[in-house]
Amino acid sequence: MTVVCAWCQRLGRAAVLGEKEPLDQAVITHGICDEHALVVLAEARRLEIPVRAVDSRAP
Numbered sequence: 001m002t003v004v005c006a007w008c009q010r011l012g013r014a015a016v017l018g019e020k021e022p023l024d025q026a027v028i029t030h031g032i033c034d035e036h037a038l039v040v041l042a043e044a045r046r047l048e049i050p051v052r053a054v055d056s057r058a059p
Contacts, residue, residue, distance in 0.1 A: 002026075005036055007039075
């Protein structure tokens, strides 16, 4: 299987990240490249929503 970055592919850029077993199958699977992983993590941190404490003892 060929692994491609879904974000790069959507932008029309070269997206091949590598190969993954089974190597004999001509199938594409998706992942994320380092550049786009940083973008996604930065966005997630920017949009971080505080989690309220839940009292499990409450009825």
